[in-house]
Amino acid sequence: MPRLHSLTLALLAVLNVDAYAEPTESRATTYQEEIVVTADFRDTTVANLPGSASVITPNTEGSVVHHLDEVLGRAPNVNFASGASRGRFIQIRGVGERGQFSAPLNPSVGLIIDGVDMSGIGTAATLFDIQQVEVLRGPQGTLYGANALAGLINIVTPSHTGIPTAKLRLDAGDYGSFGTGGMVSGPIGEASGYRISAQRYRDDGFIENKFLGRKNTNNHDESTYRGKFSVQTDRSSWRLVLGHVDVDNGFDAFSLDNDRDTLSDEPGIDQQTTGYAGLSVHWDLSAAVRLETNLSVSQTDVNYGYDEDWTFAGFDAFGYTSTDRYERERDTTTAEARLLSKPGQGLQDGTWDWVVGAYLLHQDVRLDRTYTFDSSFSSRFDTERFALYGELSRVLGERWRLSFGARVEQHSSEYQDIRGVSYEPDDDLLGGRILLERNQDDGSLLYGSITQGYKSGGFNIDGTLAPDLREFDPETLWNFELGYKAKWFNERFKIRTALFRMQRDDIQISTSTERPIAGMAAVEFIAYTGNAAEGFNQGIEAEAELEATDSLTFFANLGILDTEYEDYTDNSGRDLDGREQAHAPSYQYFAGATFRLTKAWTAKIEIEGKDAYFFSASHGSKSDAYKLVNTSLTYTGNRWLARIWARNITDEDYFVRGFFFGNDPRDDYTPRSFTQLGEPARFGVSVELQL
Numbered sequence: 001m002p003r004l005h006s007l008t009l010a011l012l013a014v015l016n017v018d019a020y021a022e023p024t025e026s027r028a029t030t031y032q033e034e035i036v037v038t039a040d041f042r043d044t045t046v047a048n049l050p051g052s053a054s055v056i057t058p059n060t061e062g063s064v065v066h067h068l069d070e071v072l073g074r075a076p077n078v079n080f081a082s083g084a085s086r087g088r089f090i091q092i093r094g095v096g097e098r099g100q101f102s103a104p105l106n107p108s109v110g111l112i113i114d115g116v117d118m119s120g121i122g123t124a125a126t127l128f129d130i131q132q133v134e135v136l137r138g139p140q141g142t143l144y145g146a147n148a149l150a151g152l153i154n155i156v157t158p159s160h161t162g163i164p165t166a167k168l169r170l171d172a173g174d175y176g177s178f179g180t181g182g183m184v185s186g187p188i189g190e191a192s193g194y195r196i197s198a199q200r201y202r203d204d205g206f207i208e209n210k211f212l213g214r215k216n217t218n219n220h221d222e223s224t225y226r227g228k229f230s231v232q233t234d235r236s237s238w239r240l241v242l243g244h245v246d247v248d249n250g251f252d253a254f255s256l257d258n259d260r261d262t263l264s265d266e267p268g269i270d271q272q273t274t275g276y277a278g279l280s281v282h283w284d285l286s287a288a289v290r291l292e293t294n295l296s297v298s299q300t301d302v303n304y305g306y307d308e309d310w311t312f313a314g315f316d317a318f319g320y321t322s323t324d325r326y327e328r329e330r331d332t333t334t335a336e337a338r339l340l341s342k343p344g345q346g347l348q349d350g351t352w353d354w355v356v357g358a359y360l361l362h363q364d365v366r367l368d369r370t371y372t373f374d375s376s377f378s379s380r381f382d383t384e385r386f387a388l389y390g391e392l393s394r395v396l397g398e399r400w401r402l403s404f405g406a407r408v409e410q411h412s413s414e415y416q417d418i419r420g421v422s423y424e425p426d427d428d429l430l431g432g433r434i435l436l437e438r439n440q441d442d443g444s445l446l447y448g449s450i451t452q453g454y455k456s457g458g459f460n461i462d463g464t465l466a467p468d469l470r471e472f473d474p475e476t477l478w479n480f481e482l483g484y485k486a487k488w489f490n491e492r493f494k495i496r497t498a499l500f501r502m503q504r505d506d507i508q509i510s511t512s513t514e515r516p517i518a519g520m521a522a523v524e525f526i527a528y529t530g531n532a533a534e535g536f537n538q539g540i541e542a543e544a545e546l547e548a549t550d551s552l553t554f555f556a557n558l559g560i561l562d563t564e565y566e567d568y569t570d571n572s573g574r575d576l577d578g579r580e581q582a583h584a585p586s587y588q589y590f591a592g593a594t595f596r597l598t599k600a601w602t603a604k605i606e607i608e609g610k611d612a613y614f615f616s617a618s619h620g621s622k623s624d625a626y627k628l629v630n631t632s633l634t635y636t637g638n639r640w641l642a643r644i645w646a647r648n649i650t651d652e653d654y655f656v657r658g659f660f661f662g663n664d665p666r667d668d669y670t671p672r673s674f675t676q677l678g679e680p681a682r683f684g685v686s687v688e689l690q691l
Helices: none
Strands: 053-056 080-082 089-092 109-113 132-137 151-156 165-173 178-187 193-203 220-231 236-251 268-284 289-307 323-341 354-372 379-398 400-417 426-439 445-455 473-486 493-505 510-517 522-533 535-550 550-565 585-597 601-610 626-636 640-647 653-659 671-677 681-690
Touching: 080 653, 165 193, 236 289, 268 323, 510 671
Parallel strands: 109 151
Antiparallel strands: 053 132, 080 089, 132 151, 165 178, 165 681, 178 193, 193 220, 220 236, 236 268, 268 289, 289 323, 323 354, 354 379, 379 400, 400 426, 426 445, 445 473, 473 493, 493 535, 510 522, 535 550, 550 585, 585 601, 601 626, 626 640, 640 681, 653 671
C-alpha cells in the first residue's frame, strides 16, 4: 500500500462563477450520492449500483476543465495515453489501447455521449455544459458488449430547465487560453423542453517551436454545439440529441531532448469533426412492461499527422526527413430495443425482474495514409455487430437479490486495402454476469459478482510484418468482484469500496518492432497487436467523502492495481512472464477538501497522484511517479459566479505518452526513451452570468 506524501499547500485566491444552471448543477460536489447513474439497465444512485463506478461532475467548485482527459484522474484505476493533442485512449484497471496508426481498432473501453457511441474517437469528449461523467469499471459484457471489455465511460448532458434560462460563460488564462460559451433552455408546453449550448475554446498549447519561432504549434482550438429536445406524454417519452464537435488542434509535442522545445519544420495536426444525432423513445406498453428504443448516427472525419523526424531538413547529415498523416472517415449507426419489467411488476407476482434486448451496430471506416517512405495507402474497414441479451433478477427474502445476465454477439468485419490485403474475420462472442447483492439493515450495500467480458479478434495490415504476426484472436476477461457501499453518521460519511481480480485470456497486447529504412541510417517504427498467453489484473478501489462540518468536506479516492503477464514471450524472444502490464500504475489517488468560507465564498484544494508505469510491453521505458496540486476559490453572486483556478501549481513534470526507438541523428539513432509531457502549471479565471 503506497504512502501518500503529506503536503503543505498555499491556496490561490480565487473568483468563480457557475451561473445557476439548475439547482442540481450549482453547488454539486464531485461525489454527491444523490446523482443518478444512467448507464445501467435501470437508473440508480451510485450508492445503490452493485458495481464499481464513479460519477464526476465537471466544472463544479474546482478547476475549469474542457476535455475528458482533464478529469479522468479523479476516478481510481483509470489512466489514459496521449500521443496527440488530447488523451483520447483510455485504460481502466490497466486494460485499454494506447494509440492507433494504420490498423483498425476495436476499443477496450467504451465511450458513450448521450446514447451515441463515440468509442475510439475520444477527442469528441469536450465537457462544456455536461451534467456528469459516469465511469463504470470492469467488463460490461451484458449491457455493452465488445467495446466495454475493461469498462465504460458514459457522458450525460443536462435535461431542459423548468423555466426559461440562459447563461453565458467566459474563460481566460495563461498560454493564450480563452473560451466563450452559452446555453439556453426552457420548457415547451407542460412536459417538454429544450436545451441548446455552444462553446469555443482555444489556447496556444505548452510547446515552443524553436526552429519556427512559434509558441502555438501544439495549440487547442475546439468548438462544441449540442442540442437536447424532450417530449413527455402520458405513456411515452421522447428525446432527441444533436451534436457537432469541431477540433482543429496542432500536434507538435515530442522533442529529441524530452522537453517543451521542439525543432520540427512541418508541425503536425490533430483535427476531428464529428456530427451526431440520437433518438430515444420509451413507451409504457402496459402497467407491467416498458419498451425502450435508441437509434443513433454519427459521422466523423479525423485528420492526424506529425513531423516524424521531429526536426528540420538538414538537421540529419544524411538527409533523413519525413512526415506521416492519417485521414479517416468513420460512419456509425446503432439501433437498440429492449423490453423490461417495471419495478414490482415482474414475473411471479413481481419477484422476478427481467430485461431482454437486441442491439445492432454498423460502422464504415475509410483510411488514407500519406507517408514519406511509402506510397500513398488507403483502406476500408466495415464492421457489423449484432447482439441479443437478457437478465433476470430475483428477490430472495427481504435483503437479498440474485441476478443472471447473458449477451451473445456476432461480430463480423470486412477489410481491404490498396495493396490487395484483405480479411473477413467473424467471431461469435459470449458475455454475462452473475450478481448477488444484499441491502443491509443500516442502508449499506454488499455485493459480489462474476462477470465475463470479451473483445473481438483482428489483424495487422502493415506489409512489412511477418505472416505469423498478421492476425490475432479474441480476448476474454473474467472479473471477480466484491463490493461494499455505506453511509454513516447521519449520511455525513460515505464510502464505496471494491476488491477485484480480472483474469485475462489471449490478451491482445500492443507492441512494436523496427525495420531499417533502405539507404538510411534511420529505422521505421511499426506498431502491431498480438496475443499474450494470459495475465491478471487485481486490486482495490475506494472512494470516500466526509462532511466534517456544514462548511468543510473532505474527499478521497484510491486505486491499488497489481498486474502481470503470464507465460508470455514477445516476438524478440524476451520472456515477460511476471512483468507488469503497460499503462497500469500500481497506485492512483485523488484527494482534497472543499471549504465553505461564507455563504458566497468556496475554496477547494485537490491532490492527484499516480505511480510509475511501463509505457509499452515492447520495451522497458517507464513514466515517473508524480503528484499534482490544484486549487480554486469561487464567489457565488445573485445571478453570477466567478472563479480563479490553478492546476499543477508546483509545476510538476509528468508524462502522458512514451516511446522507445531511435530517432536522434546526434547519437546515430540509438534506441532510447522519448516522452510527451503533460500540462505544466496553469491558472485562469472563469465567469458565468445568468441572463
